[in-house]
Amino acid sequence: MIAISDLANAVKPSATLAAGAKARALKASGITVYDYSLGEPDYTTPAHICAAAEAAMKAGHTHYTAANGIPELRKAVAKYYGQKYGLTCTAEQVLISNGAKHSIHNALAAVCNPGDEVIIPTPYWVSYSDLVAMTGAKVVLVETTAASGFKMTPAQLQAAITPKTKLLMLNSPSNPTGTVYTKAELEALVDVLVPTNVAILSDEIYEHLTFGGVTPTCVATLRPEIRDRVITISGASKGYAMTGWRMGWTVATEPVIKAMGNIQSQQAGCPCSISQYAALAALEGQQECVEEMRVEFEARRDLVCAKLAAMPGITFPKPDGAFYVFFDITAFYGKTVGNITITDSLTFCTAALEQAHVNLVAGVAFGAEGFARMSYASSREQLEKGLEKLAAWLPK
Numbered sequence: 001m002i003a004i005s006d007l008a009n010a011v012k013p014s015a016t017l018a019a020g021a022k023a024r025a026l027k028a029s030g031i032t033v034y035d036y037s038l039g040e041p042d043y044t045t046p047a048h049i050c051a052a053a054e055a056a057m058k059a060g061h062t063h064y065t066a067a068n069g070i071p072e073l074r075k076a077v078a079k080y081y082g083q084k085y086g087l088t089c090t091a092e093q094v095l096i097s098n099g100a101k102h103s104i105h106n107a108l109a110a111v112c113n114p115g116d117e118v119i120i121p122t123p124y125w126v127s128y129s130d131l132v133a134m135t136g137a138k139v140v141l142v143e144t145t146a147a148s149g150f151k152m153t154p155a156q157l158q159a160a161i162t163p164k165t166k167l168l169m170l171n172s173p174s175n176p177t178g179t180v181y182t183k184a185e186l187e188a189l190v191d192v193l194v195p196t197n198v199a200i201l202s203d204e205i206y207e208h209l210t211f212g213g214v215t216p217t218c219v220a221t222l223r224p225e226i227r228d229r230v231i232t233i234s235g236a237s238k239g240y241a242m243t244g245w246r247m248g249w250t251v252a253t254e255p256v257i258k259a260m261g262n263i264q265s266q267q268a269g270c271p272c273s274i275s276q277y278a279a280l281a282a283l284e285g286q287q288e289c290v291e292e293m294r295v296e297f298e299a300r301r302d303l304v305c306a307k308l309a310a311m312p313g314i315t316f317p318k319p320d321g322a323f324y325v326f327f328d329i330t331a332f333y334g335k336t337v338g339n340i341t342i343t344d345s346l347t348f349c350t351a352a353l354e355q356a357h358v359n360l361v362a363g364v365a366f367g368a369e370g371f372a373r374m375s376y377a378s379s380r381e382q383l384e385k386g387l388e389k390l391a392a393w394l395p396k
Contacts, residue, residue: 040243041243053275076284097268102264104127117166125203141367170189172216209322232252303384315328323375
């Protein structure tokens with residue numbers, strides 16, 4: 001028998017993907033399940049983007065590309081940041097990868113050494129801690145609260161910094177909470193880091209999804225003193241409904257991009273050629289589809305928040321972005337429903353799935369016991385039906 005490595009044994013399977021698999025298993029048995037576990041837009045990729053992929057195939061763009069991505073797409077990403085955020089960068093400061101998760105992995109592998117410390121505010125996206133651990137670096141979690149809107153304060157950041165701190169990971173808009181830091185709040189955090197050598201990995205993948213007049217902030221634009229220490233991650237998955245195309249990108253200094261490109265060249269060879277031409281069409285084509293999806297997600301947010309707020313025992317801060325609600329479920333601890341006694345977020349979500357057939361993700365997976373995450377990336381009809389099931393089940 002081949003012994004499994006310590007690294008593989010230490011890595012946990014994705015909680016969101018595991019939750020989705022459980023829901024699919026129930027569906028396969030003929031049960032109607034309202035699955036709110038995955039962070040994936042329910043929209044089909046816009047037609048003009050699909051058409052660009054088809055044209056790329058017909059044109060013969062089916063071969064390996066440069067490891068860092070095709071020049072046209074790298075230039076388009078650089079142009080996008082200049083036009084949207086006023087961030088001047090060149091194609092040489094852009095790396096195209098197989099999704100934002102791949103981009104984050106490459107960035108961490110390029111800058112973190114064993115023994116380095118990486119600060120992550122909780123709640124955090126399930127993959128962050130494992131991706132950091134793969135490099136041998138240590139995760140330093142900073143707990144935030146619902147009362148603070150799940151936002152880390154400058155004082156908390158200052159207290160977490162040690163001589164070993166290499167990186168701060170930020171995610172705004174946030175998965176799983178939908179939190180969006182204001183520009184002033186981000187400036188206050190960045191100011192803590194200016195006199196240090198600590199870098200920032202800013203995961204901005206949900207930048208197209210903000211609501212109620214709230215606007216996203218590109219962290220790299222905040223302070224010129226720290227711009228060269230910011231690694232910006234984003235991609236086409238959320239804003240353009242392109243999750244399966246696996247298109248992510250990084251904007252950073254040329255040395256960081258070169259290091260990431262070297263890693264990617266050995267690890268994946270290059271990003272998918274067809275997907276790159278599709279992403280190019282997404283960035284350079286009409287943008288009305290992005291706004292149409294954003295408006296609909298905002299309407300879904302309002303629907304879900306109104307329904308959840310009417311359920312006794314459920315509390316949450318209203319999210320300003322992404323497509324998640326992260327709600328407190330501790331009022332139900334100690335209660336027994338059927339054959340399940342609810343003792344934590346995992347037993348709550350297990351009972352909700354098995355008994356109400358509503359699939360949520362346990363807060364413990366995001367480093368925040370006592371909460372559950374609901375994705376509202378489903379049709380309004382599906383959201384209403386599932387929330388009716390949840391509302392009927394909770395009093396039991």
